[in-house]
Amino acid sequence: MTTAPGDGGRSGDAPSVSRTDVAVMLVILAIAAALWLETATFERVATLLAQNIPPEFFPRLTLAAIVVFALVLPFEPLILGLGDGAKRRAAPLPAMTWKTAALLVAVAASTVAVGTLVAMILACLLLPALWGERRMMRLITFALLFTGAVTLVFAGLLRVPLEPGLLAAWLGIH
Amino acid sequence: MDAVLLGLSLVVQPFNLALILAGVLVGVVVGALPGLSSPMAVALLLPFTVMLDPVPAISMLAALYCAGTYGGSITAILINAPGAPPAVATAFDGYPMAKKGEAGRALGMSAVASVIGGVFSLVVFLLATPFLAGVALSFRPAEYFALAVFALSMLATVSGRSPVRNLIAGAVGVLISTAGIHLTTGVERFTFGIPEIADGIHFVPVLIGLFAVSELLSQSRSLDALYERITSVVIRLPSREDFRKVRGTILRSSIIGTFIGILPAEGSTVAAIIGYNEAKRWSKHKHEFGHGAIEGIAGPEAANNAATGGAMVPTLALGIPGSSTTALILAALIMHGFRPGPYLVEQTPEFMYAIFGAMLIANFLFLGIGLAGAKVFSRVTLIPPTFLWPAVFVFSMIGAYSYSGSLFDVWIMLAAGIGGFVMNRHGFGPAPLVMGLILGPVVEERLSQSMIMFDNDWLRFLDSPIVVVFLALTVLGLAWPALSSRFRRRDVPSEPAP
Numbered sequence: 001m002t003t004a005p006g007d008g009g010r011s012g013d014a015p016s017v018s019r020t021d022v023a024v025m026l027v028i029l030a031i032a033a034a035l036w037l038e039t040a041t042f043e044r045v046a047t048l049l050a051q052n053i054p055p056e057f058f059p060r061l062t063l064a065a066i067v068v069f070a071l072v073l074p075f076e077p078l079i080l081g082l083g084d085g086a087k088r089r090a091a092p093l094p095a096m097t098w099k100t101a102a103l104l105v106a107v108a109a110s111t112v113a114v115g116t117l118v119a120m121i122l123a124c125l126l127l128p129a130l131w132g133e134r135r136m137m138r139l140i141t142f143a144l145l146f147t148g149a150v151t152l153v154f155a156g157l158l159r160v161p162l163e164p165g166l167l168a169a170w171l172g173i174h
Numbered sequence: 175m176d177a178v179l180l181g182l183s184l185v186v187q188p189f190n191l192a193l194i195l196a197g198v199l200v201g202v203v204v205g206a207l208p209g210l211s212s213p214m215a216v217a218l219l220l221p222f223t224v225m226l227d228p229v230p231a232i233s234m235l236a237a238l239y240c241a242g243t244y245g246g247s248i249t250a251i252l253i254n255a256p257g258a259p260p261a262v263a264t265a266f267d268g269y270p271m272a273k274k275g276e277a278g279r280a281l282g283m284s285a286v287a288s289v290i291g292g293v294f295s296l297v298v299f300l301l302a303t304p305f306l307a308g309v310a311l312s313f314r315p316a317e318y319f320a321l322a323v324f325a326l327s328m329l330a331t332v333s334g335r336s337p338v339r340n341l342i343a344g345a346v347g348v349l350i351s352t353a354g355i356h357l358t359t360g361v362e363r364f365t366f367g368i369p370e371i372a373d374g375i376h377f378v379p380v381l382i383g384l385f386a387v388s389e390l391l392s393q394s395r396s397l398d399a400l401y402e403r404i405t406s407v408v409i410r411l412p413s414r415e416d417f418r419k420v421r422g423t424i425l426r427s428s429i430i431g432t433f434i435g436i437l438p439a440e441g442s443t444v445a446a447i448i449g450y451n452e453a454k455r456w457s458k459h460k461h462e463f464g465h466g467a468i469e470g471i472a473g474p475e476a477a478n479n480a481a482t483g484g485a486m487v488p489t490l491a492l493g494i495p496g497s498s499t500t501a502l503i504l505a506a507l508i509m510h511g512f513r514p515g516p517y518l519v520e521q522t523p524e525f526m527y528a529i530f531g532a533m534l535i536a537n538f539l540f541l542g543i544g545l546a547g548a549k550v551f552s553r554v555t556l557i558p559p560t561f562l563w564p565a566v567f568v569f570s571m572i573g574a575y576s577y578s579g580s581l582f583d584v585w586i587m588l589a590a591g592i593g594g595f596v597m598n599r600h601g602f603g604p605a606p607l608v609m610g611l612i613l614g615p616v617v618e619e620r621l622s623q624s625m626i627m628f629d630n631d632w633l634r635f636l637d638s639p640i641v642v643v644f645l646a647l648t649v650l651g652l653a654w655p656a657l658s659s660r661f662r663r664r665d666v667p668s669e670p671a672p
Contacts, residue, residue: 024600028342035349038364045359052630053622055356055363059349062614066345069338076338080659093395093599100394101592104387104567108584116575120568127564131394142561150568158225160576 021074028070032063103130115165120147181527190230194532197237198539205245206257206551209393212242214385216502218569220378221577228510233532235506239499240292240482240536243442244544247284247475252277252552260442260478263450267463267470274466278410283468284475285544286412287424291476292537294428295435295483300530306491307519315623316635320644322617325438325494327651329606336601337655343602347610350375358622370582377505377611379574379587384604386570387591390563420472423453431477435484441497442478449477490526491519498605501612
């Protein structure tokens with residue numbers, strides 16, 4: 001819901017260095033360090049071939065910029081006088097978000113085995129069920145009709161190729 | 175003149191008109207639905223536009239962009255939940271008006287102000303794009319490099335609370351764009367032994383993940399959101415008295431919105447907020463703001479729609495996106511084999527006129543559709559999220575998979591979605607990352623070309639006055655948040671001692 005305009009979200013919490021921001025900075029620095037090390041594994045090429053711009057040059061330049069910005073990050077509320085919103089960011093995620101993410105990964109993983117069509121039906125059945133939908137007839141009707149319509153439009157009319165999956169191959173369906 | 179006629183004749187083909195109408199309908203619906211947005215809709219449609227010719231494909235996306243920006247105002251006014259970020263400021267006075275029984279008047283003003291702002295910006299688009307492209311034709315790689323760096327520095331000032339986070343997200347986008355085989359040397363970078371990354375990380379699955387999947391995960395936290403709905407709505411066109419009251423506001427906001435849109439990386443949301451603030455600052459009825467001021471609707475709506483035409487100017491003339499949605503339209507142009515920039519405007523001007531025509535038609539279509547069907551569109555919020563978001567996920571899966579027929583892209587989409595959600599939770603928005611992803615290859619390529627031309631001598635960048643100007647603007651852009659904060663704090667009078 002929208003609240004009336006005021007400070008544009010620039011106040012609220014008093015500006016301070018938050019632990020959450022320091023943790024975010026450390027995570028970014030760790031990832032940047034790992035990627036910097038990865039650039040050291042890039043194949044070496046002759047200077048003439050690289051034309052003075054070796055392949056690791058630009059990624060390292062970008063990583064250096066990320067490191068500089070990350071070091072400023074925790075102090076940004078102090079520099080800009082912003083309410084840091086760290087409390088909101090530090091709040092734990094609801095279990096539902098974790099479950100949803102896990103379900104999405106599971107559905108995507110199942111595509112290899114069952115193919116896109118069955119994976120779509122699974123998504124249309126399991127995600128609403130996870131989110132609290134208990135009207136089974138409505139759920140099944142939605143899953144079948146929506147998936148059928150999508151398949152008809154995309155695979156039938158637009159000729160979008162769909163992954164058949166190992167199951168279809170095993171059953172000899174093409 | 176031939177190019178104008180050719181461009182417009184391309185747009186008015188029945189198939190193209192049907193796609194523009196479809197784009198407008200989809201745009202108004204996704205604009206009206208809280209959580210869905212026009213960048214998300216464009217990202218989901220991107221892979222399917224490959225099957226279309228360039229003109230109908232880009233026309234549909236451009237129409238969706240215009241209508242999506244307008245659509246958010248419907249739910250902002252009727253249920254106090256802006257369907258899209260650019261409509262946030264519209265809710266400040268739109269919803270109070272609706273509660274006072276003036277929803278129809280608010281919706282009418284929103285539609286008319288949006289169209290005036292949109293058409294104004296399209297006229298500027300028509301005049302400024304060839305001019306800017308003409309100037310850019312003289313740019314060498316060094317100037318392009320400086321321009322792209324300047325565009326990235328503008329991320330410090332885009333909407334969002336944290337300029338530093340925006341810059342980090344932009345740099346992450348640039349870094350992602352470096353994955354794959356380095357074109358100059360053929361060396362694999364950041365492939366981690368995965369052969370699918372050798373061609374680079376396709377931006378379509380990344381965009382779908384960032385805009386659709388990460389929003390789906392966000393929605394999982396608010397499944398029980400309830401909206402208080404205004405039901406008795408009879409849409410009214412603004413009266414002569416209303417027009418007299420808002421004409422200055424609309425003109426001012428149209429100019430502001432167009433200018434903000436032209437600035438790289440700035441978009442409709444920033445334009446709407448500035449439009450609202452300026453409407454209030456110039457109003458003779460400041461006390462009405464926040465309680466249902468008609469100028470409080472006209473200001474942000476004219477500004478956010480004016481930003482759409484403005485944002486297309488640097489997108490087409492320079493190949494530098496003016497907003498997150500135009501970054502996606504730029505991606506669509508690249509997918510269709512175009513190289514956005516001055517040569518596109520110079521060599522295929524009819525293409526620019528076709529986009530102009532499509533956006534012009536879209537503006538008038540959403541005026542009609544918005545006035546006639548606002549009540550119906552507000553009812554899209556009745557679609558239960560338990561069915562809406564699984565449908566979005568299915569589209570995301572098909573979109574990511576169909577782009578190259580590879581399940582690896584579905585994994586990229588999921589990784590981008592989950593990563594984008596985590597980043598968003600910590601204040602790193604998707605828009606700066608997309609900008610970085612699109613501009614990254616431009617920056618690297620132009621930097622490499624410049625360094626070869628300058629024989630590895632960095633100081634020779636400063637030989638060009640244009641480069642110096644862009645680099646100075648870059649420094650100013652990076653320092654601006656700190657400077658403006660200092661000015662703001664200085665302007666606030668210190669509290670008297672108790």
